[in-house]
Amino acid sequence: MRRHFAQRLCLTAFLLAGLPLSHAEESTPAKLQADADLPLEELRSFADVFGRIKDDYVEPVDDKTLIESAIRGMLSGLDPHSSYLDADAYRDLQVGTSGEFGGLGIEVGLENGFVKVIAPIDDTPAQRAGLQAGDLIIRIDDKPIKGLGLDESVKLMRGKPGTKIQLTIMRGSNQSPFDVSIERAVIQVESVKSRMLEPGYGYVRLTNFQAHTSDDMQKALTALEKSNEGPLKGLILDLRNNPGGVLSGAVGVSDAFLTEGLIVYTQGRVKNSKMQFDAGPDDILDGAPLVVLVNGGSASASEIVAGALQDQKRAIIMGTRTFGKGSVQTIVPIDDSTALKLTTARYYTPSGRSIQAQGIEPDILLQPGEFKPIENATLKPVKEADLMRHLDEEAPDEAKSGEEEPKPLAIEDLQLSEALNVLKGLTILGHSKAD
Structure with a gap:
């Protein structure tokens, strides 16, 4: 029975490879060349494995599951970005390019069997939780994910908005792993x-x-x-x-x-x-x-x-x-x-x-950095407010009393502040291009 099944699967493989059924018995030069291009021994091995699983695996497995798993395996062996998109993943991809999708709000890839954060998306649960580009996710809800595959890992991170997930993160080579709890949400990206x-x-x-x-x-x-x-x-x-x-x-x-x-x-x-x-x-x-x-x-x-x-x-x-x-x-x-x-x-x-x-x-x-004004200096300059019996500050206008003084750009974002300085320099020099 297994031999008959293997032969039938090999015939299916011929058809998938592009050989019409009506030509299956012909011996034309074109057919011989096409046959030579097919990895017949490997296809027979695939058919034998397929049949062995169907007959001997501890639990019954339907054909669709086995075929989809085989397709995923073929694609995962190519590069980190090739994958099989089932109905849910295909729908998420189509929705994601339009700017709204469910999840944590991170772009991920694979590195050494772990899920790597390429970038957290602005104003999403992942960014608010402090995830950073380059972080490695090594556990999801305390389950190790090494070797699990990107698609399966992403499925674990998906879930009903409002539910929580715990990620174990490895950041840098000298820092111990730490846990981050994130609440899933519908991600609406303002690009x-x-x-x-x-x-x-x-x-x-x-x-x-x-x-x-x-x-x-x-x-x-x-x-x-x-x-x-x-x-x-x-x-x-x-x-x-x-x-x-x-x-x-x-x-x-x-x-x-x-x-x-x-x-x-x-x-x-x-x-x-x-x-x-x-x-x-x-x-x-x-x-x-x-x-x-x-x-x-x-x-x-x-x-x-x-x-x-x-x-x-x-x-x-x-x-x-x-x-x-x-x-x-x-x-x-x-x-x-x-x-x-x-x-x-x-x-x-x-x-x-x-x-x-x-x-x-x-x-x-321009490496990321942090600008911190010097505080508690040994010798501070004397100001009017330090003098005895100085006049009190004039009461602020009612309209201004609730306003907070904005932080200097260098404190808010040092890289952005330096970029602005370069931009001003280009303007002063009158460069319309980066000559």
Whole structure:
């Protein structure tokens, strides 16, 4: 019975490989060549294992479960980003690119069998809990996950909004593992945030790249110019901890600041994996200086933007080396509810640099830091308030009494403060490009 089953499965494998059933018995040169290309011995081994599991495993296993497990196994052996998307994962992917999905709010990958945090997403439970880019998740609800696989680990982290999950985190080589409790929520991602830093100097943060990110960014820039009552002197584009997203979003954001030339191109084995994207003639900043902030959590689409603006000498890139995720994943539907996410090409910057496993090296290396004013100095300068019988401070206006004095930018975000200083320098020098 097992032999008959193996033969039947081998025939199925022939059909899946593209040989029509009507040609199964022909001995034409074309058929012989096709047969030679098939790994017949390996397919027989697969069929034997399939039959052995069906007959001898301690509990009955249905065919669909075995086939899906085999597909997952094939894809997990390729690279960390290729995977099988079952009905739930496929639906989550489609919803996620539109800006709303359930979970903790982290972009993750695999490293040495553990789940690695690529970046926490702004204003999500993961970010509020203090997760950082580079953290390794080694346990989920006290269950070890080494070797579990990315899809299964992600499923464990998903759950009903409002329920809690405990992650055991390894951060750095010298720190002991620690537990973090996070409450699941429906994640609604606002991909574009903006504000004025100082008169004339704008700030735009992109938390990820969605289908509408480019349009939203241009609306935000228009609003900044309106509040500034005129064109901006310069802009800081913050891509720190931006894990990426859809390619069209990255191309659109890059195109907004370029007037010509290549943005990014892709190369792979199949013909339709070779694509090239060029910039249109309009620069939304009209040549005003641009500084881009990146770090180790800037991945994929973020690296496309940083690489394009750096190679085209349109922006100064500041921060730390980016993540280095330069591969293209294509969603290949299997049926109406499932699909493959398959790595089909690599990204290249306009100058031909591969982002994969290299990342983008910033023009100005700027490590994260903290600015602390000196307190309790040995000798403090004498002020009016220190003098005996000094006049009391005039009572504040009622409108001002409840206002808190804003923190200096250097205390709020040292890297952003330094980026603003560079931007001012470019403005003073009159550079429209990062010459």
